[in-house]
Amino acid sequence: MDNDQIDKLLHSYISGTITPQESRQLEAWGDESEENRQILDLIEGHSDLGSELSRMYRYDKEQVWRKVCEEDRRYMRRSRLVRLLRIGAAAAVLAGMLVSGALLYQAGERLDPNRNRLLTTVEPGARRAVLELSSGEQVFLADSVRTELSERNVRIEINGDEIAYTASEKSGKQAEEAYNTIRVPLGGEYSLTLGDGTRAWLNAGSSITYPLRFGSRRCVTVTGEVFFEVAPDSRHPFVVSVSGVELTVLGTSFNVMAYEDEPCIETTLVTGSLRVAAEGEETLLSPGLQAGFDKSGGGLTVRKADVEACTMWRRGLLVFYDEPLRSICRKLERWYGVRIDTSSPTLDGVLYTGMIKRHATLNTIADLMNLTNDVVFTEDGGVIRVVRKSE
The missing domain is CATH 2.60.120.1440 (Jelly Rolls)
Known part of the structure; x- marks a missing residue:
């Protein structure tokens, strides 16, 4: 089937007018490639993030289709394939949604390369940190580091991306008065289990100081x-x-x-x-x-929270609801360890709702933002600059 036929089938599905025969055709198209299946899974809410997407958007199919049509009128100059991918994403999560995995990668590959001008590939952060012992000694922590230390009768087990403390009965007061600190650099994350069994996950650019043993x-x-x-x-x-x-x-x-x-x-x-x-x-x-x-x-002040938006980072996702682009870019700066200039007044009022998979490259995320909300990423002298594309 060509793109016109696929457009028609997707339209019929989203508008609720698809026939049994068309439904079989759409399923057959979905079986042709992993990329096609990703699009259908997102539309049908069957992806690994489907339940969260449904909760986030509670979307009405007709309302979504109207938004897709509005987008189509704005972007008729784009290739049919790119428009099809946008329909697949927008149908599942409304305009401006960023999703994870192969669909994002494929869409990013097909964008006009002249729209964003990032000179280098910006890789995501990794699990790494520095442990500072009470003696001042520093220990580098990463996935490949596995060792065991002892300080003031407290066993410190380092196992890749996690660290755990176990205090012996002999540790006593001296362990309560000795402190360790874990510092996570920009472009890093780490987790640990404290001596009482409390677990802590540290995001990029964070630190925690704690006694070897609690009193x-x-x-x-x-x-x-x-x-x-x-x-x-x-x-x-x-x-x-x-x-x-x-x-x-x-x-x-x-x-x-x-x-x-x-x-x-x-x-x-x-x-x-x-x-x-x-x-x-x-x-x-x-x-x-x-x-x-x-x-x-x-x-x-106290308000009702979007709990997922505040906590999903530890599960490898950034989730945001009508969040200003500048706020999102501050998170991207910390996670990717780069400087992003968002001072342009053209960004006033630019909001996003959606998800970003933290372990995609910044280039992939920039390409999807470029596609969905007309923002342009450029790089100059090691600084990434974001502006709104002129109409």
Whole structure:
């Protein structure tokens, strides 16, 4: 079948007018290649992200088709194949959606190479960090590093991309007064299990400082972005200090984001309960809520959170809902370890809703943004610049 026939079949499917014979033709087309199957899986909600896509968009097929037609009228100059791929993506996730895997790669390969001008291939971040012991000694952490250390009768097991602490009965007070720090560089991520069984995932450009063994209170200090699954212990509260904000929990899971270049410190609760205190203010969160502390003096606020958008980074995805392009680019800067200039006033009001697979190259993501929302990525002197394409 040629592209005109496929266009017609997709139109019939999305508009709900497809006949049994056309449905069989569409399925046969889907079986012809992995790329075709990716498109059908996305449209039908059967991809590995299908349930999340359905929850995010709750899309109406007729409404989606109208959006696709509007896009078609704007981009008639593009090749039929590129337009077909856009229809496949847009039908599943509305205009502006970024999806992962082979479909993204194939679409990126077929774009007009003159639209984006990135001179180099920007690879994604990797699991790496630096462990600083209480003695000042530094240990590089990466997938290939497997070793065991001992400090003040505490066993430190390093197994690739994770590190775990086990305190012996002999460790005592000296272990409570000795601190380790894990620092994750830009373009990195890492995870660890603390001595009490609490798990922590560190995003790019983040750090966590903690005692080798916890005392009456389990206290840690973090910078950047960290997701916690706190081991329950009703007698020993778990306290996280971050840039003047104190978070107190007994057993729960939550995400805290406190990068220096972000205007707010955001704490998003997934399970359990969490007390947030900052500059004399205090609030108690329940699951699904987010506390924000405005660094410019706006105090504490509480709102309903898009939990997936705040926590899916640790599962290899960036998820965003009507998020400004500039905010997304700050995340891309940290993960890819590059400088992205978004100072152009043409970007005011540019919003995206969708997903980005963190382990795709930045070039692939830039190509899809270029296709869906008319933004152009260029590179000059090691700096990536983003502007809105002129109409």
